[in-house]
Amino acid sequence: MxxxxxxxxxxxxxxxxxxxxxxxxxxxxxxxxDGSSTPTVPTPELRWKACTASSPFDCATVKVPLDYDDPGxxxxxxxxVRRKATRSDQRIGTLFFNPGGPGxxxxxQMPENYESFPREVRERFDIVSWDPRGIGxxxxxxxxxxxxxxxxxxxxxxxxxxxxAKERAAFAAAYEELxxxxxxxxxxxxxxxxxxxxxxxxxxxxxxxxxxxxxYYGISYGTYLGATYANLFxxxxxxxxxxxxxxxxxxxxxxxxxxxxxxxxxxxxxGRSAAQTVNRFLTLCGSAxxxxxxxxxxSPEATRDKYEQLLQRLRKExxxxxTYAGTVADVVSSLYVVQPRATQLAGRLQDLWQGRVPEPSxxxxxxxxxxxxxxxxxxxxxxxxxxxxxxxxxPGTYHTLxxxxxxxxxxxxxxxxxASAGCAAWPAVAANSYRGPWNTPTANPILVIGNTDDPxxxxxxxxxxxxxxxxxxxxxxxxxxxxxxxxxxxxxNARTSRYLIDGSLPPTGTTCRQDVLPFSAPQLAESGGxxxxxxxxGLGAVLLLTGGGLLFALRRCRGDx
Numbered sequence: 001m002x003x004x005x006x007x008x009x010x011x012x013x014x015x016x017x018x019x020x021x022x023x024x025x026x027x028x029x030x031x032x033x034d035g036s037s038t039p040t041v042p043t044p045e046l047r048w049k050a051c052t053a054s055s056p057f058d059c060a061t062v063k064v065p066l067d068y069d070d071p072g073x074x075x076x077x078x079x080x081v082r083r084k085a086t087r088s089d090q091r092i093g094t095l096f097f098n099p100g101g102p103g104x105x106x107x108x109q110m111p112e113n114y115e116s117f118p119r120e121v122r123e124r125f126d127i128v129s130w131d132p133r134g135i136g137x138x139x140x141x142x143x144x145x146x147x148x149x150x151x152x153x154x155x156x157x158x159x160x161x162x163x164x165a166k167e168r169a170a171f172a173a174a175y176e177e178l179x180x181x182x183x184x185x186x187x188x189x190x191x192x193x194x195x196x197x198x199x200x201x202x203x204x205x206x207x208x209x210x211x212x213x214x215x216y217y218g219i220s221y222g223t224y225l226g227a228t229y230a231n232l233f234x235x236x237x238x239x240x241x242x243x244x245x246x247x248x249x250x251x252x253x254x255x256x257x258x259x260x261x262x263x264x265x266x267x268x269x270x271g272r273s274a275a276q277t278v279n280r281f282l283t284l285c286g287s288a289x290x291x292x293x294x295x296x297x298x299s300p301e302a303t304r305d306k307y308e309q310l311l312q313r314l315r316k317e318x319x320x321x322x323t324y325a326g327t328v329a330d331v332v333s334s335l336y337v338v339q340p341r342a343t344q345l346a347g348r349l350q351d352l353w354q355g356r357v358p359e360p361s362x363x364x365x366x367x368x369x370x371x372x373x374x375x376x377x378x379x380x381x382x383x384x385x386x387x388x389x390x391x392x393x394x395p396g397t398y399h400t401l402x403x404x405x406x407x408x409x410x411x412x413x414x415x416x417x418x419a420s421a422g423c424a425a426w427p428a429v430a431a432n433s434y435r436g437p438w439n440t441p442t443a444n445p446i447l448v449i450g451n452t453d454d455p456x457x458x459x460x461x462x463x464x465x466x467x468x469x470x471x472x473x474x475x476x477x478x479x480x481x482x483x484x485x486x487x488x489x490x491x492x493n494a495r496t497s498r499y500l501i502d503g504s505l506p507p508t509g510t511t512c513r514q515d516v517l518p519f520s521a522p523q524l525a526e527s528g529g530x531x532x533x534x535x536x537x538g539l540g541a542v543l544l545l546t547g548g549g550l551l552f553a554l555r556r557c558r559g560d561x
Contacts, residue, residue, distance in 0.1 A: 041071045043207045048082060055368035057111050058082045062208065064133070066192050068200050068432065074188070078201060079107040079137035080130040081369060083114055087123040092501065093238075094209045095125035096202060098132070100220030100244070100483075102195075103381030105136030105374055111367035116485055117217075120497040128209065132225075133201060134193035134383050136374040141189060143181040143379045150377050153177065160325030161402070161418035163315065171421060172395035179425035182379055187428060193383045194430035199229040206236065213238035213443065215500060219483045220244045220457060221384075223448075224251055227465065228434050230442050234470075237442040239500050242472075243449040244457045244483040247464040248438050253390040255435035260390035263401060264423075265416040271405050273458035274332050274412035280453045280480050281335055281518065282307055285346055288519035293343070294350040310353050311411060320357035327352065328411045335455040336482040342518035382422040387430035391423035398424070412455070438468040446472040447499050447506075449492065453480040473505045479514035489514050 044062035051059040059081050066074040085091040095117075099109040106129030117127060131138040144150040157174040158167045182190060202225070206214045215238050218226040223242035230237050250267035253260050265271065285293035286303030297303040314324040327349075334345040341361070348358035366372035392398065398421045405413030446469055450462025459476065466474040475495055481487030484496075491512030498504045 041065060041068065041204065044204055046080065046205075046208045051081065051111070051369045056083060057114075057368060058084070059107070059370060062205070064201050064204055066188065068197070076133055076139035076189070078130050078133065078139075078205075079105075080128065080205065081107045081110055082126055082128045083111070083122075084126050085122070085124055090124055091126070092124045093126070093211045093215055094206075095121060095127050095500065096205065096214065096216045097127055097129045098216075098218045098222030098225050099129065100218070100222045101135070101381055102132070102221045102384035103135055103376060104221070105131045105376065107131045107137050107369060108367060108372050108374065111369055112364060112372075113486070116488075118493040118497045121500055124501055125215065126209070128205070130201075130205065131374070132193075132198045132384075134189065135380050136376060137371055139189070140375065141182065141186070141193065141380045141383045142375060142377060143178060143185050144377065147375065150375075154378070158325055159321075159323060160327075160329035161415055161421075162399075163323075163325050168395075168399055171418075172424070175395075175422045176425040178379060178382070178422065179427045182383070183427035190383050190387065190428035191431040193387060194433045195225050195228050195384065195388050196232065196430070196432050196434035198225055199232050199434070202229055203233055203236065211238075215239045217241045217243070217485070217500075219485055221246065223457075223465065224248060226446075227438060227469065230446060230469065231436070231438055231440045232434060234440045234442040237444050237446065239444060239503060240442075240446045241449065241496055241500065242446060242465065243485055244454060245448060245450055245462040245465045246457060247461040247468070248436065249464070249468060250461070251389050252433075252435045256390070260392055261397075263391050263398070263417055263420045264385065264389040265419050266401065266405065269458040269460055270419075270456050271409035271413035271416040273453075273460075274335075274416060274455040275409040276458075277335050277453040277455040277480060278307075278331060278412060279304070281331075281338075281342060281345075284342075284480070284518050284520075292519040293346045295346040295353070306353065307349070310349065314352065319352050319355055322352055322357065324411075325415075328415050332412055332415055332455045335480065337486045338481045338518045339487070339516060342480075346519075378422065382426060383428070385420060386423035386426035387428055388433055389420075389423075391420045393424055395421070395424045438465075439470045441470040444471075444503060445505060447475060447496065448472050449475045449477055449484045449496070451477045451479045451481060451484060451487065454482050456482050473508065475506050476511040477514065478511055480518065481514075484512075487514060 044064060046060045046062060048058040048060050051057045062078050062080060063075040064078060065071040066076050097106060097110050099106055110127060110129035114127065133139060134141045144153065153174065157171045162168040162171040214229065214236050216226055223244065224246040226240050226242045227248050230240060247268060251264060253267065282304045283300040285296050286298065286300035288296055290296050295303065295306070297306040311324055311327065314322065314327055330348070331345060334341045344361045351358040398418055402414040402417040405417050448462050448466045450459040452459050462474060466472045475492065477484045477489055477492055479487050479489065484492045489512045495506040495510065495512065
């Protein structure tokens with residue numbers, strides 16, 4: 001999933017009892033929320049070494065059971081990465097980070113986006129991430145014999161989503177082929193890449209670093225992982241930030257055993273949220289001059305009309321390889337991190353308007369890790385998504401649902417319905433899933449952050465998760481983009497840092513503002529962007545955003561989920 005940051009100066013930690021324990025706990029059983037426990041699993045050993053020559057990051061590989069109910073059976077490997085706290089004399093412990101997806105390789109995305117974390121957090125915590133089981137540099141789901149084979153399969157289906165009967169048939173056939181390939185390659189692994197399995201891996205990693213309790217930051221899919229961990233291991237929660245949230249009841253279809261009639265992202269509300277976000281992007285663009293937004297037509301209404309006309313033209317005749325559906329997918333994924341991608345998107349749309357094939361945006365430099373470009377085939381995210389979350393099994397259902405979604409969410413409604421079409425023919429269901437309850441009391445409260453205009457996860461999901469968790473506080477971010485971490489606010493960063501360092505939650509009802517909206521001149525947010533009466537006294541100086549970067553695109557056509 002991702003990038004950018006803002007930062008301020010630090011604070012004095014108060015809760016020392018939870019901070020610096022270095023005791024290694026070995027042979028500990030994994031207690032579940034219902035009081036039961038899985039068989040005893042030894043604590044893995046992390047043998048850190050520099051990821052590459054002169055790299056500031058350390059790398060390690062650990063082994064964990066494929067099946068925690070059979071710890072003596074097959075084991076798999078997890079690729080782990082660490083950046084030590086920059087002020088070792090004030091180190092609190094370890095902050096574990098999951099970059100979302102599912103399918104985000106933390107061993108690449110954390111080093112790539114390290115500067116996105118507030119300075120105080122980088123000073124006080126070792127930051128650790130990992131490639132979840134089934135993903136990237138860990139023991140990975142891979143259903144193809146070669147990269148060329150995978151590329152050929154990907155080219156057999158439409159970019160974004162199918163339009164017309166011929167493309168729908170090819171889409172269904174492609175995913176049927178993917179299901180057959182995956183069932184033949186490693187069916188056992190497919191059944192053991194659930195979020196509950198990954199939560200147990202996270203508990204093993206917590207034990208391996210020696211922290212008594214978990215400090216965690218999860219974005220997007222990582223919020224579902226965090227909620228799962230919090231309910232499986234409630235007494236282990238020290239601090240947990242869940243940013244850009246998935247509603248776990250929606251994701252699990254309310255734990256129903258009935259066949260799913262709706263898709264995962266439909267239940268989450270992603271299509272409507274994306275439509276709202278695109279509308280705000282076009283409004284901001286239309287309110288700016290063409291010097292700031294190349295696609296501006298002089299007013300918000302005229303710019304929205306121009307966008308609709310462009311999509312209609314692309315449905316009739318693509319510009320090079322840029323189709324209607326591929327363009328919709330690009331718009332959605334480009335609004336995940338709006339600085340600088342919103343400006344780049346506006347330029348691409350203007351190129352298409354003028355009949356030119358857009359130039360590709362530059363990619364960020366690779367981070368200093370052994371393999372910054374691991375195989376990230378679509379089957380990796382699909383294995384987690386389809387194993388965890390119920391979706392219709394009839395391929396024909398997706399077209400019906402997509403056209404119904406288009407009546408309320410337009411083009412993005414179609415996009416998000418088709419995003420889980422791979423589940424129709426997926427050959428496996430998670431052997432060890434967690435479907436609730438979600439309100440198990442935790443040792444400490446959880447901080448939930450939701451953006452008002454998010455192309456993937458609606459604010460309504462953040463509100464729902466806050467209510468479903470036993471003890472959580474919502475921090476609303478008036479912003480466009482996916483996650484507050486990568487679409488930063490000095491106010492959000494200040495609140496998040498204080499919570500992670502000393503456990504202080506923002507006042508109930510706090511709303512922060514994005515530091516810099518697309519197409520506007522950079523400026524310091526007044527009072528840190530906080531719209532509550534509570535000030536930021538004692539939190540230190542609020543500084544402007546100085547970090548930067550680009551969205552790490554796992555799948556350019558489909559976007560990060």
